[in-house]
Amino acid sequence: MTDQPSKKKGPAARLERRDFIKKATAGTAVAAAGIAASTFPKPSLSQGRMKWRMQTTWPKNFPGLGTGANTLAEFIGKASDGRLTVEVFGGGEIVPAFETMDAVNSGTIEMGHGAPYYWKGKVAASQFIASVPFGLNPAEQNAWVQFGGGQELADKVYKEMGCKFFVSGNTGVQMGGWFNKEIHSVEDYKGLKMRIPGLGGEVVKAAGGNVVNLPGGEIPPALASGAIDATEWVGPYNDLAFGLYKSAKYYYYPGWHEPGTVLDNFVGLKAWEGLSSDLQAIIATANAYANLFVFNEFNANNNASLNTLVNDHKVVLKKFPDEVLDNLGGLSGKVVGDLAAADPLSREVMESIATFRKQSIAYAKISEQAFYNARGLPFKWVDL
């Protein structure tokens, strides 16, 4: 594995250990990271009212990700009429962002919010639940979880980490990343210094890339100095907020490496099993609400952000050539297949995903994909 949790992709990467301690000690209500975490008060139950704490791996209120966690907490509180309130902490406010799972597992906090691939160092199979290169899109991913055996498999994976699993958001098809060199052929990946974590990073490595991992804050200077040639992040809505256009010229699509990244809400099993069935149902439905909310927020904002990037910041939008995508697709098949074959649980998850993907591809061709093509024909639509 090339990427350590503390150097993992996404906004959370901004929160390096030094930052955690800085932030944690700066806060009035939070203790220094790690050490003092166990001194936090246990959830209180007074007059039938429970107070839980959820730490996210994201900076607090981060668009689409942090706001999804806020929405989840808000609706748990509202629907339970305050019988269960969930206080939201940003990554590093209680423990370092990537120790969120440990904090939930140990009972320090009751809930976490992140992405499944952050936990691959604990249970390797989790990385396949997040998103697989050239795998499922968000709608297919949701259908796999609910009707394709995904919930049961994810619960099995998360049980090994002492947690109950919920899908709590989806980023949609991500962008391919920011490049300072054009990609004309898969040969251009040879020696390319790119920050790309997870399964996508393994694929780029197989293509000859020099895959590096950097915390988010170090990406812009590394791009500007030429220390790296490329990086991926999320999509226009997040990438604009993060300012990546200042350091890279070319913005490539599509995000073959993360076609529908799942956000996870994980609840400590002891806390979960101690809940009455109505509060369990409230958590399940609030997660469905958050899942839609996050995806909707990205879908509603990505295009305007992209326009700002292209028109105001003169970013050059480019599609990966088909030859490149076809080669990366083949490499993905090999790399992901090898990783999945490494342990029985990973294999079980990937076999299930591969089966669901086959039928999804067949049906997409005559439904969503055929509709997109039809809608793109030259006719003039409604003009009010």
Next chain:
Amino acid sequence: MTDQPSKKKGPAARLERRDFIKKATAGTAVAAAGIAASTFPKPSLSQGRMKWRMQTTWPKNFPGLGTGANTLAEFIGKASDGRLTVEVFGGGEIVPAFETMDAVNSGTIEMGHGAPYYWKGKVAASQFIASVPFGLNPAEQNAWVQFGGGQELADKVYKEMGCKFFVSGNTGVQMGGWFNKEIHSVEDYKGLKMRIPGLGGEVVKAAGGNVVNLPGGEIPPALASGAIDATEWVGPYNDLAFGLYKSAKYYYYPGWHEPGTVLDNFVGLKAWEGLSSDLQAIIATANAYANLFVFNEFNANNNASLNTLVNDHKVVLKKFPDEVLDNLGGLSGKVVGDLAAADPLSREVMESIATFRKQSIAYAKISEQAFYNARGLPFKWVDL
């Protein structure tokens, strides 16, 4: 309007008035349709427990549609710990299916479940909220409702019918329909006798089609006798269950006329406003759960149903030629535009949808659509 509510598309069409009365009088707990409805007991409030009734426009337990309504009711009951239970009635069990809105409006029942275009005879703008030919796909539709002003507009439309509006499911991109004649050119629509309701029907009429409306039960014999040449329904999962393959040979895609049909849950305003805020939040989150559930159920089952249709029932799957789709697209623009210009509320809704559609098309090209194309390249993927 070519289609009367009682002859509207979808499974509900099976429930013609005669059927309603038959079913209603046959039931032990339900009264004869219409007349006796007002004698039903009002919702009871004993020991803080409310019992509501929801009638669907669908046959009870109908796959994807009725099951979505069941799921909504189930999670309201679970999340409220039985403080609010919702009993589900199939179309016609309390009042005729298309009088469900009247029954909610009058307070006979508290909730209904159907599709927005069923209410176009009451408020014309509702038909645009359901789905628009060549309009938004399901993900775009959800994003429009939550972040594009759709919820506010739908609430405005439904307020005129005395209700609060929730999205409670989506069928996904539908199929183009069942045909006994091949469609080679838009000229083939001239004189084509097709059962297709709503906005899609208006477009087929504009193409020279002879649009007829038939209750569902009369469709198979009408197709078999040549009284009609074609019909649309939903998609493979529903169409297989309905047995349409017995009477038509060609199954066309994509469903340009309904690219992401919304199911609605409507709550009588008086009942809604009388709820505590926790029960309101429970209804909102349970609808999000139902919305995902319905779409997931279709996504998980459509392909296997299609395979059964093609392999076991020898259905011939065909794509509408691009020339036909381009012409239907242009006609849709004109027909929908004219209908939307007919009243201020319809215009307001359609202007909002058209704005959201423009940005959705631009972004889909570099995200979902580009990903589908990349995934369809010839490379070999994971083989475990």
